[in-house]
Amino acid sequence: MKNFNRDYGKIGENGKIEFAPVPLVIGGENFWTNIPEKYLEQGYLPVVKTEKPEKEGFYYTEFFEKENEKIFARWEEHELSPEEEVVTKEQISEAIAKGVNGID
Amino acid sequence: MTDVLVKIEKMAALSAKDLRMRSPEMDGTQIIAEEVFVPDWSGEKDYSKVTVGAPVKFEGQIFVLLQSHNAKNYPNSPFELPALWRIKHTTDSKKAKPWVKPVSTSDIYLKGECMLWSDGKIYSAERSTNFSPEEYAPDWKEIVL
Numbered sequence: 001m002k003n004f005n006r007d008y009g010k011i012g013e014n015g016k017i018e019f020a021p022v023p024l025v026i027g028g029e030n031f032w033t034n035i036p037e038k039y040l041e042q043g044y045l046p047v048v049k050t051e052k053p054e055k056e057g058f059y060y061t062e063f064f065e066k067e068n069e070k071i072f073a074r075w076e077e078h079e080l081s082p083e084e085e086v087v088t089k090e091q092i093s094e095a096i097a098k099g100v101n102g103i104d
Numbered sequence: 105m106t107d108v109l110v111k112i113e114k115m116a117a118l119s120a121k122d123l124r125m126r127s128p129e130m131d132g133t134q135i136i137a138e139e140v141f142v143p144d145w146s147g148e149k150d151y152s153k154v155t156v157g158a159p160v161k162f163e164g165q166i167f168v169l170l171q172s173h174n175a176k177n178y179p180n181s182p183f184e185l186p187a188l189w190r191i192k193h194t195t196d197s198k199k200a201k202p203w204v205k206p207v208s209t210s211d212i213y214l215k216g217e218c219m220l221w222s223d224g225k226i227y228s229a230e231r232s233t234n235f236s237p238e239e240y241a242p243d244w245k246e247i248v249l
Contacts, residue, residue, distance in 0.1 A: 087106060087108055087109060091109055092109070092112055095109040095110075095112040095113040095116065096112060096113070096116040096140060096141075097116075097144075098113050098116075099112070099113035099114060099115065099116030099117035099118075099119075099120065100116050100117065100119075100120040100140070100141055100142070100143045101143045101144055102113075102117055103117055103120045103121050103124070103143060104153070104154075
């Protein structure tokens with residue numbers, strides 16, 4: 001399985017982030033390194049993580065933007081429609097118990 | 105409540121009724137495997153029209169109805185009413201219930217049936233027995249999950 005260093009990445013042509021591979025392969029040589037210069041040389045920029053917001057009635061998807069030679073993780077806010085209402089395990093268990101205990 | 109939860113509730117009720125119909129032909133292991141669809145025992149419920157063999161759940165144990173009756177007329181729980189309710193055991197060690205001292209030959213632990221003993225370990229009966237591991241250890245074998 002391929003490993004990645006999620007502290008460094010680059011925005012690909014499709015707009016999606018590509019995290020730095022571990023090891024970093026330069027000229028056919030493997031570099032098992034955490035040296036920032038090696039990543040920067042290969043075009044990988046530091047990734048700045050941000051905390052995922054939480055707000056009732058909304059969900060968030062992560063995307064990345066390049067700014068000042070860094071890549072910032074951002075969160076796009078989406079409103080939950082009634083059809084997308086989250087049902088918890090507890091609610092499912094309660095519904096099952098209600099149905100089972102409701103029989104004559 | 106969302107439509108999804110209403111549907112789940114209806115499906116659960118149907119599954120519970122289906123299990124009740126099938127349970128007279130099922131053993132403890134089979135009933136306990138579907139215990140999520142076993143209703144709770146209620147001291148307020150009239151069991152006089154409920155099928156003999158129907159299962160109920162009480163304090164984590166599964167019992168089946170032996171005689172139709174109205175629970176309101178009996179002040180005790182299924183544990184104290186062996187003429188009306190019979191406890192069931194399972195051979196599935198993952199679903200083993202806490203040990204309950206058998207009160208008659210009909211509720212002894214049969215060979216292979218499991219229980220959770222007071223030391224927190226699961227034991228399987230090496231032969232049909234009414235003795236606990238404390239009373240006669242050779243009747244029980246520890247099951248490591």
